[in-house]
Amino acid sequence: MALTFRKLHPTFVAEVSAVELRRVGDRDTLDRIRAGMDEYAVLVFREQMFTDEEQLAFAQRFDGVLHTKTGAAALGKSRLGTEALADISNVDENGDLLKSDDRRRMYALGNRLWHTDASFQDPPGRYSMLSARVLPPVSADTEFADMRAAYDALDAELKSKLEGLRVHHSIAYSRQVLGFEFSPEEQEKLKGAVHPLVRTNPRTQRRALYLASHASRIIDWPVPEGRLFLRDLIEHATQPQFVYRHVWRDGDLVIWDNRATMHRARPFDDGKYRRELRRVTTLDIESQAI
Numbered sequence: 001m002a003l004t005f006r007k008l009h010p011t012f013v014a015e016v017s018a019v020e021l022r023r024v025g026d027r028d029t030l031d032r033i034r035a036g037m038d039e040y041a042v043l044v045f046r047e048q049m050f051t052d053e054e055q056l057a058f059a060q061r062f063d064g065v066l067h068t069k070t071g072a073a074a075l076g077k078s079r080l081g082t083e084a085l086a087d088i089s090n091v092d093e094n095g096d097l098l099k100s101d102d103r104r105r106m107y108a109l110g111n112r113l114w115h116t117d118a119s120f121q122d123p124p125g126r127y128s129m130l131s132a133r134v135l136p137p138v139s140a141d142t143e144f145a146d147m148r149a150a151y152d153a154l155d156a157e158l159k160s161k162l163e164g165l166r167v168h169h170s171i172a173y174s175r176q177v178l179g180f181e182f183s184p185e186e187q188e189k190l191k192g193a194v195h196p197l198v199r200t201n202p203r204t205q206r207r208a209l210y211l212a213s214h215a216s217r218i219i220d221w222p223v224p225e226g227r228l229f230l231r232d233l234i235e236h237a238t239q240p241q242f243v244y245r246h247v248w249r250d251g252d253l254v255i256w257d258n259r260a261t262m263h264r265a266r267p268f269d270d271g272k273y274r275r276e277l278r279r280v281t282t283l284d285i286e287s288q289a290i
């Protein structure tokens with residue numbers, strides 16, 4: 001079917017014309033969406049009334065194998081019954097709001113740091129698909145930053161300095177920054193992973209900074225020097241000209257390319273209002289999708 005893309009930011013992000021993704025299964029339409037992802041890195045689909053099963057099935061049709069080794073999975077079983085469906089919410093298994101000192105809430109607060117999903121795993125995350133199910137009556141937005149535009153804006157000297165650098169990503173590190181500690185048994189499941197600092201989209205050859213709050217050090221560099229350098233790069237890459245703020249509407253599905261963007265949740269009064277979204281992330285491996 002014919003799809004059109006309306007740009008929502010000067011360098012990335014587009015809203016896609018009406019389509020019912022839970023019923024999309026033909027290769028032609030899926031390829032158009034994949035091409036849209038290559039061009040815009042973030043796509044917004046309106047009025048997608050997914051059940052959990054439909055969202056999981058769409059993610060697999062679209063991009064293959066699902067990521068399940070989340071940080072939350074190391075903390076305990078998901079109320080949703082599968083680790084492939086990340087519970088981006090502030091409610092417990094009884095549907096009650098999490099208390100302010102609940103460990104799951106404190107863990108989830110780490111999503112307010114700029115990050116890219118599952119960079120602490122190998123293979124890391126490729127596409128994340130976040131579905132809005134219950135939204136609060138106050139703003140509770142998500143910001144995205146364009147890591148391709150941020151890379152392009154670096155001067156030639158800095159680009160050559162980045163060449164070949166590799167970075168260790170660890171969710172234990174990003175949570176420690178906020179004062180959250182995993183137990184030794186939990187850390188055992190979350191050892192982290194090493195990825196290049198600059199990644200290239202194999203289909204378009206476009207390069208992007210691969211940064212995240214999980215980025216703990218640069219391999220072969222003194223740790224403080226690497227952390228300072230990563231901090232400078234994140235500061236550069238999250239300047240206003242590279243950032244889009246998504247204001248959620250009921251039924252939104254947003255897909256982003258974790259290889260080419262960072263994102264963060266913005267604060268709201270989560271002790272007062274319910275907010276429930278579901279995320280599915282695919283692994284960055286050769287796609288087995290249709």
Ligand SMILES: [Fe+2]
Nearest residue numbers: 111115116117
């Ligand atoms: Fe995330």
